[in-house]
Amino acid sequence: MVVRPLRDDRYVVETDHGTYVVDLDERSCTCPDHAIRGARCKHLRRVAIEVNEGRVPPPGKRSAVCAVCGVRTFVPIAERGPQLCDDHRFTPGEFARDRETGSVLVVTELTTERADEYETEEGRTVADYETNVHYGGHEPVVEAAYVESLRAVDGVVDLEGVRRYGFPASRLQRLGRSHPRVAAAPTTDAAPV
Ligand SMILES: [Zn+2]
Ligand SMILES: [Zn+2]
Structure with missing residues (x-):
């Protein structure tokens, strides 16, 4: 069958x-x-x-290929544009580290716009920036705000009005939902051999 x-x-x-x-x-x-x-x-x-068993998509979903790793994943049928697998997807509110600068950011939105199509306020695409040449222009843009720029009002972080920046998805490394100060501690990245 x-x-x-x-x-x-x-x-x-x-x-x-x-x-x-x-x-x-x-x-x-x-x-x-x-x-x-x-x-x-x-x-x-x-x-x-x-x-x-994950061999065919459940009702309401369709097959897609992760723009970062190429693995097959299921996404809502109506979703258009580049998609990400569970390992590379970002959820608003989660912390991520910028692989270029080491800065810690909080994700505000995962878009379905390609890095070579998403235009910044400067009128250039995200993929146009020199710091993004090593990341795929076909990847979806992740919008994020620098943790230092966040202000808490009555103990609640207010994301309204915070300056957001667009990154190609694979430029950001997920840090999970742990506290950024803990997550930003030096990592044990393998030394070059
Ligand atoms: Zn039958
Ligand atoms: Zn992936």
């Missing part, structure tokens, strides 16, 4: 006996077995297994 996702969240199942359409949400299949007995036929079961 070969399972292929359709654009409308359903799946085509090709078998030696015929080709059927499975709808996981409706728990339906177009095969005679399902039509006659309303049984949970083997096609429905097969689609569920393939989704669970």
Whole structure:
């Protein structure tokens, strides 16, 4: 049996006996077995297994390739532009280190605009900057603010009005959600051999 996702969240199942359409949400299949007995036929079961094992995207998602590492990942069907896998994705509010300067930033937004298309206030694209030549122009731009520039009001960090900068995704290194002062401690990066 070969399972292929359709654009409308359903799946085509090709078998030696015929080709059927499975709808996981409706728990339906177009095969005679399902039509006659309303049984949970083997096609429905097969689609569920393939989704669970990550071989086909779940309903509402589509396959995409991570712009940083090239690994296959699933993203919402409506998402356009360059995409990132779970390992390279950024979530607003998480800390990241700039690989060029070592500065610690807080991510404000993960865009789906390419670095060679995203224009800064200076009217240049992010990819145009000399500090970004080693990062892919096809990568999505991550917007982030320098931690030093953040001001806390009543103990809550206010991201409104904070100056944000755009970076190619792989220029920033994720630091997780730990406190930036802890995360910014010297790392044990391997020495050149
Ligand atoms: Zn069936
Ligand atoms: Zn990746």
